[in-house]
Amino acid sequence: MLSAWFPLVLAIAVLAAIPFGLKWLQRRFGVGVVGGAVSAKVISAVAVGPHQRVVTVEVGPPDARVWLTLGVTAQNITCLHTSAAGSGSADAAHAPDPSAIQV
Incomplete structure (x- = not known):
């Protein structure tokens, strides 16, 4: 039963981590900063x-x-x-x- 829920939980965790990863990339590389x-x-x-x-x-x-x-x-x-x-x-x-x- 646990193995059936694992892909769903993993997908939700990846989706939840995307905004944090994008914010980190923005700070790291200065994307979106105009001067x-x-x-x-x-x-x-x-x-x-x-x-x-x-x-x-x-x-x-x-x-x-x-x-x-x-x-x-x-x-x-x-x-x-x-x-x-x-x-x-x-x-x-x-x-x-x-x-x-x-x-």
Whole structure:
């Protein structure tokens, strides 16, 4: 009786091991990674309610970074605004150059 169940149990074990094997191969060989330097960085996060936030993140390759302002809730994420990463805030753009200040 045990010998009749063995092929079925073995097949289920092999099927269950496939996702773990694929994940290991992905980490081992870097499959699916587009450029190692591509990353996301959280610039700011402001809570506007118990389960709502406005989050600004910097994403993209190093030569073309973009800031995304996202509305984040428990159900979804909405892109509210997009700008170039170098633009910064209005205060930073109009701030005087510290090296130009005379003492």
